[in-house]
Amino acid sequence: MTAQLDARPPVAPAPRTGRRPPGTRFSRLDTRFSPYLFIAPFFVLFAVFGVYPLIYTFWVSLHDWDLLGSDHPFVGLANYSQLLADADFWHAVVNTLGIFVISTVPQLLAALWLANLLNRQLRARTTFRMAVLIPNITSTAAVAIVFGVLFGREFGMINWLLDLVGVDAIEWKSNRFASWVAISAMVDWRWTGYNALIFLAAMQAIPRDLYEAAAIDGANRVRQFWSITVPLLKPTIIFTVIISTIGGLQLFTEPRLFHSGTNPIRGGTMRESQTVTMYMFENAFAPHYNFGYGSAVAWLLFALIAVVAAVNVLLLRRLGGAKPPKEDAKSKEGAR
Amino acid sequence: MTRLWAASRLTYAALIAAGLLSIFPIYWMFVVASRSNDAMGQLPPPVTPGGNFGANVSRLLGNTDAYFVTGLINSAIVATTVTVSVVFFSTLAGFAFAKLRFRGRNALLMVIIATMMVPTQLGVIPLYMLMTKLNWNDRLPAVIVPALVTGFGVFMMRQYAGQAVSTELIEAARVDGCNTARIYWNVVLPALRPAAAVLGLLTFMTTWNDFLWPYAVLNDPENPTVQLALRTLSDGYYTDMSQVFTGTAIATLPLLLVFVLFGRQIIGGIMEGAVKA
Numbered sequence: 001m002t003a004q005l006d007a008r009p010p011v012a013p014a015p016r017t018g019r020r021p022p023g024t025r026f027s028r029l030d031t032r033f034s035p036y037l038f039i040a041p042f043f044v045l046f047a048v049f050g051v052y053p054l055i056y057t058f059w060v061s062l063h064d065w066d067l068l069g070s071d072h073p074f075v076g077l078a079n080y081s082q083l084l085a086d087a088d089f090w091h092a093v094v095n096t097l098g099i100f101v102i103s104t105v106p107q108l109l110a111a112l113w114l115a116n117l118l119n120r121q122l123r124a125r126t127t128f129r130m131a132v133l134i135p136n137i138t139s140t141a142a143v144a145i146v147f148g149v150l151f152g153r154e155f156g157m158i159n160w161l162l163d164l165v166g167v168d169a170i171e172w173k174s175n176r177f178a179s180w181v182a183i184s185a186m187v188d189w190r191w192t193g194y195n196a197l198i199f200l201a202a203m204q205a206i207p208r209d210l211y212e213a214a215a216i217d218g219a220n221r222v223r224q225f226w227s228i229t230v231p232l233l234k235p236t237i238i239f240t241v242i243i244s245t246i247g248g249l250q251l252f253t254e255p256r257l258f259h260s261g262t263n264p265i266r267g268g269t270m271r272e273s274q275t276v277t278m279y280m281f282e283n284a285f286a287p288h289y290n291f292g293y294g295s296a297v298a299w300l301l302f303a304l305i306a307v308v309a310a311v312n313v314l315l316l317r318r319l320g321g322a323k324p325p326k327e328d329a330k331s332k333e334g335a336r
Numbered sequence: 337m338t339r340l341w342a343a344s345r346l347t348y349a350a351l352i353a354a355g356l357l358s359i360f361p362i363y364w365m366f367v368v369a370s371r372s373n374d375a376m377g378q379l380p381p382p383v384t385p386g387g388n389f390g391a392n393v394s395r396l397l398g399n400t401d402a403y404f405v406t407g408l409i410n411s412a413i414v415a416t417t418v419t420v421s422v423v424f425f426s427t428l429a430g431f432a433f434a435k436l437r438f439r440g441r442n443a444l445l446m447v448i449i450a451t452m453m454v455p456t457q458l459g460v461i462p463l464y465m466l467m468t469k470l471n472w473n474d475r476l477p478a479v480i481v482p483a484l485v486t487g488f489g490v491f492m493m494r495q496y497a498g499q500a501v502s503t504e505l506i507e508a509a510r511v512d513g514c515n516t517a518r519i520y521w522n523v524v525l526p527a528l529r530p531a532a533a534v535l536g537l538l539t540f541m542t543t544w545n546d547f548l549w550p551y552a553v554l555n556d557p558e559n560p561t562v563q564l565a566l567r568t569l570s571d572g573y574y575t576d577m578s579q580v581f582t583g584t585a586i587a588t589l590p591l592l593l594v595f596v597l598f599g600r601q602i603i604g605g606i607m608e609g610a611v612k613a
Contacts, residue, residue, distance in 0.1 A: 027515065034516035035438035039429040042485045043444075046451055049482035053459030053466065060461060117351055120343040130599040131355030137595050137602070138362055139545045141563040142584035145570045146365050149376070149577060157364075157381045193358055194606070201607035221341070246455055253547040257567065260574045277457070277548075284461045285552060291461050298458040305455055 054302075060295040067289035079296035089297065091271055092279040093304070095180065099255070099275065100248040100308075103184035108240060110192050112233075115199035116225060129200075132193030144186060144257035148173075151182040151258075158182075173259065179273040186254045195240050202236040203229060238316050245309045249301065252277040276301045362588065368581040376577045392582040401572070403558055404583055407565030414479055414561060415543040421484040422539045423532050430493025431524045435501055436516070445494070451487035460552050467553055474556035479549060489535050492609055496531035497524065534605030537598055541591055562587045 061079055065072035083089050118128060135143070150157050151172035159169045172182045206229065214224045230237075255273045256264060265282045267274030274282075276297065284294025364383065368375055371386035396404055432438070433445050463482065464473075472478040501524050509519045525532075550561045557568060566587055569580045595602065 027513075030515045031436075032438075035432040035436040035441070038432035038436070038516075038520070039444065039490075041425045042429050042448070042487070042490055045425075045482075045485045046487070049463065049466075050451065050454065050456045050459065053462035054454065054456060056462035057459055060465075114351075114354055117343075117347050117354075120341045120347055122343050122347075122351075126600055126603070128351050128355060129603050130595070132358050133599070133603060133606075134362065134592075134595060135358050137541050137591050139563060139566075139584070139587050139591065141545070141547050141566045141570075142365065142588050143361060145566060145580060145584050146361050148570070149368070149581075150361065150364070155377055155379060155381065160379055160381060189358070189361065193354075197603060197606055242453070246453065250455055250457055252457075256547075256551075257570055260570050264571060280458075280461075281552070285464070286555070291465065295461050298461060302455060302458050 057295045057298050060291050061293075061299050063292045065290075065292035065295075067291065072292070075292070079293050080300070083293070083296050083300060088271065088274075089276075089279060089300075092274050092276045095176075095267070095271070095273055096249055096251065096275045096277075096304075097308075098177075099180045099183050099187070099251060099273065100245070102180055103187040104241070104244045104248055106184075107188040107192050108195060108237070108244070110188070111195035111240075112199055112230070112237075114192065114196035115203055116229065118196065118200050119203045129197060132196055134193070135190045136194040138190075140190070140253045141257055143190065144254045145260075147182065147186045147189075147254075148258045148260065151185075173268055174270070174272060176270070176272040179255075179258070179268060183251075183255050183258055183273055186258070187248070187251070191244070195244075198240060199233060199236060202233050206232050234316070238313060241312050241316060242309055245312055246305055249305045249308060250277050251275045252281070276304070362592070365581055365585050365588065368578055369585040371578055373576060373578050388578065389582070392578050393586070395576075396569075396579050396582045396586075399569075399573075399579065401557075402565050402569050402583070403560055404562070404565045404569070404586075406558070407560045407562035408586070410476060410560065411544055411562040414476055414483075415540050417480050418483045418543045419536050419540045422486055422489045423536045425485045426489030426493045426535060427497075427525060427528050427532055428520060429490045430495075430497045430528070431501065431520055433490070433494040434497035435503065435506060435524070445491075448487045448490050448494075452491065457548055460549060463549075464552055472553075474554055474559055476559075478553045479546070479561065482549070483543060483546075486539070489539065492535055492605075493528060493531060495609070497528060500531065501527045530601070531605065533598075534601050537594055537602055538605065541594065544591060 062074060062076060063072045064075045064078070114132060118125075118132075122128060151159075153159065153169060153171055153173070156172070158172070162168075162170065170178050172178050210228050210232075211224055214228055219227065252275060255267050255275050256278060258273065259266075259268055265274075265278055265286075267278055280294050280297040280301065282288065283290050283297060288294075367383060367385050369392060370389040371382060372388050372391075375382050375386065396402065429448075433441060433448075467473050467478045470477075472481075505523050506519055509523050514522070545563065546561075547563045547567075550564055551567065554560055554564055560568065566580075566583050569583045573580050
């Protein structure tokens with residue numbers, strides 16, 4: 001990426017002027033301003049519909065602001081202090097983090113494993129890749145509805161299968177932890193194959209002779225996977241973790257449509273699986289239309305995403321940095 | 337390059353299992369959509385299609401509270417408009433970033449990459465207020481206009497243009513007196529066509545599936561996108577699951593069609609983007 005940028009001299013107008021048809025003012029204006037004209041639509045639209053709302057959210061959060069009230073007095077950080085004492089908010093935070101952890105960890109491990117399987121001499125390569133990607137292209141709303149039925153209490157297929165192996169019926173919707181598991185299953189179903197393809201792409205860029213050298217040294221496949229593949233995949237793993245963090249902590253559609261009936265925005269009668277984004281919606285839109293309070297929720301969620309993403313990156317860096325020499329010593333020991 | 341590891345039977349077994357697990361919920365959606373409501377109370381749950389799909393479809397289309405057909409039409413309009421716009425603006429900006437020289441190029445490119453990390457959906461509240469001011473609430477521009485550009489699209493096209501568009505050809509066109517806009521149209525766009533197609537497919541599918549923002553801003557139940565029509569069905573008709581599932585099946589069908597026709601290209605696009613990012 002940088003190689004391409006650096007390949008040309010920085011600014012060299014002198015030799016170029018000779019090539020241009022002489023004297024055409026339009027062409028000089030054209031080369032000078034066209035680039036800006038071409039990139040302007042993105043920046044203008046993103047500023048208006050992306051950046052401005054995000055910043056204005058903070059402004060709104062400092063006010064007592066609802067849909068109907070004609071004036072909205074400045075209240076400082078009152079919304080935030082109310083929110084920090086709001087049990088339902090913290091309940092939603094715990095739900096969100098719980099679902100995030102029990103969905104992301106198995107998902108990325110399964111994706112690594114799946115990528116490792118796909119990175120072999122395979123017949124019907126494309127068919128397998130398409131099969132694991134198909135959940136990702138399906139409508140999230142449709143899938144959430146289907147999973148809601150699969151996890152039904154009495155006639156759901158999951159409970160029926162569990163019954164076959166002697167497990168009692170699980171209350172997938174009214175048991176808090178069970179509903180996290182069901183929603184995580186939905187998220188994992190959608191994203192494991194996608195992440196596997198991302199990992200597969202990175203694995204294909206690893207030189208094969210590294211594995212050959214390791215095999216000569218006596219490392220078996222499992223060891224090769226943990227000592228060569230995983231460390232070299234570290235940048236990709238960090239990338240997928242960041243993306244999963246940003247997406248996972250804003251989870252909305254799956255838990256919203258997992259529940260039906262009255263007031264599904266609460267994520268179950270006892271808010272079993274209400275995520276922070278759902279809580280933001282409940283406050284900012286129907287039924288409360290309290291923009292100020294909802295905006296405070298949005299900003300605290302923003303802060304939460306930043307903190308969790310930073311912690312994840314730091315953890316992964318450290319893990320990856322400490323691991324290779326240790327594994328190396330171990331693998332040598334094991335080989336002899 | 338030396339050979340990859342051979343795949344053992346166990347590898348195939350595991351991959352087939354993963355594939356079946358991936359496909360089963362979609363398959364089962366069509367099973368329920370083709371049966372009567374009795375299927376919902378049967379144990380073991382039925383896993384083969386029935387003969388009721390036609391009856392379910394006509395019940396769904398006849399359901400005047402769901403506005404399902406309106407939803408399909410709206411989603412087609414929104415997804416098509418957004419796709420054309422994203423492809424156009426992304427190829428335009430991608431070309432500029434990859435092949436034109438201007439002050440601040442690298443810094444602006446960094447901004448584009450950073451925008452991909454910004455959780456913009458946290459801005460829905462002011463966005464909603466903005467739409468109220470523009471009088472776009474409950475109307476399609478509210479879901480179209482904010483989606484007209486994506487940082488992802490610009491970045492993807494920039495990466496592809498760097499290798500696919502020949503600098504010599506651009507220089508030659510300039511010597512022949514082409515202005516930059518004509519170079520874009522006659523030289524760059526044809527070269528970008530394969531990647532632009534993938535971007536278009538991905539954009540279409542993402543927009544078709546979008547739920548959160550339409551859910552916030554399209555509150556009029558008579559003017560939904562197809563995903564919102566599904567929400568209406570799911571919330572209100574949980575006693576008539578074969579109708580709801582018929583809706584989910586029809587909403588998924590266009591995506592499956594696109595995927596079956598262009599899956600290879602979509603996979604190529606995702607994997608190529610992964611390596612370069």
